[in-house]
Amino acid sequence: MKIVGLITEYNPFHNGHLYHIKTAKKLTDADYVVVVMSGNFLQRGTPAIIDKYSRTRMALASGADLVIELPCAYSTSSAEFFASGSVALLSQMGCIDYLCFGSECGDTEILKKIAFILADEPLTFKELLKKYLKEGLSFPIGRKKALLDYMADTTMTKEELEPILSEPNNILAIEYIKALIKQNSKIIPLAIKRVVSGYHDSLIKDKICSATAIRTAFQTSGLNSFREQVPSYVFDILSEAYNRTFPIYPNDFSSLLKYRLLLQNSKPFQAYWDVSESLANTITRMLSQFKNYEDFANLLKSKQYTFTRINRSLIHILLNLEADTIHQFIEHNYALYIRILGFRKSSTPLLTAIKANSGIPIISKLADAKNHLTQLGLLMLEQDILASDIYNTIVIDKFDFSIPNEFQQQIVIFE
The missing domain is CATH 3.40.50.620 (HUPs)
Incomplete structure (x- = not known):
């Protein structure tokens, strides 16, 4: 079998x-x-x-x-x-x-070479990553730059590596x-x-398209707009x-999220998974400007924190996912x-x-x-x-x- x-x-x-x-x-x-x-x-x-x-x-x-x-x-x-x-x-x-x-890219072998570097974390790579993070870059961008520097001309050129390290499905792979x-x-x-x-393509161009494109089409044109892009x-x-x-949609959770954020005195925001102290301070500072879920996420977005990272942090607060608990899961x-x-x-x-x-x-x-x-x-x-x-x-x-x-x-x- x-x-x-x-x-x-x-x-x-x-x-x-x-x-x-x-x-x-x-x-x-x-x-x-x-x-x-x-x-x-x-x-x-x-x-x-x-x-x-x-x-x-x-x-x-x-x-x-x-x-x-x-x-x-x-x-x-x-x-x-x-x-x-x-x-x-x-x-x-x-x-x-x-x-x-x-x-x-569909290339299992090159993906494995990159994965082994991230798994082993050679000293030179770790130093490059630390340098880029000190410059204020977000972790995904800093790690990509460190990998480009570390691997360039030994495995592939930077021009060949850059698209591989930039695409979301390659990153997950x-x-x-x-x-x-x-x-x-x-x-x-x-x-x-x-x-x-592509994963982030927002327009329907063929019978095979991204889920993002389907959700976008649905929001703008309704169910029949993607009939050919999904099985019957x-x-x-x-x-x-x-x-x-x-x-x-995310904005359907706006009231619940606002309520959870207003309970900040019961637990500091940084107690939740993915919420750093600096992000917690930003949430507290911007809370009075909360209009809805997506608008608030956009307000919090910065060079240091991607929109996706912000969304994850907010969802962790909403769902009461504490960092200490998740660390226990990982340890087990x-x-x-x-x-x-x-x-x-x-x-x-x-x-x-x-x-x-x-x-x-x-x-x-x-x-x-x-x-x-x-x-x-x-x-x-x-x-x-x-x-x-x-x-x-x-x-x-x-x-x-x-x-x-x-x-x-x-x-x-x-x-």
């Missing part, structure tokens, strides 16, 4: 994701596809446009055999921790053979491989070249959910349980293999979780339940549509 793992968000699922699943399965000759998917909050520090169970249905209908939830502690984190948490989940299953991921290295995982990485569109069954799921549970090897969101009925041999080889508990019923998890594992699960409760509160408030809570929600089973 061969099993390939994918790390995803599906916000929403589109033709490019379908291509990814089919190509990963073909290249690896895999019998089963396991998807690790972000829950209701994503790596850019934003809510998913549609809930995790709807996106699970999309994935299973598209050929995935099992969908596992990536805890919000990692799904809302930087590329490094997003990748580390995802890779740990796949590795702990004990039976995943390959990790397939999209990248702009490098973090996936770095996580595999640092966790001493036996999973084999395999890059698939991204086709047609995905379009049906989105149509069925329209004005019931979809769409959800990231993955504390495997939570199933959905599976195909035909995937029984896959589930049997995971149960036989998994190094951590498998959660299919929340009511049974306390019997299988450590105190730290229960804390991680409670964070995910809170995140879902907050997301569902916004859905109910926006659409006046009743939805089941996490204890009532059934696992998605695809016939």
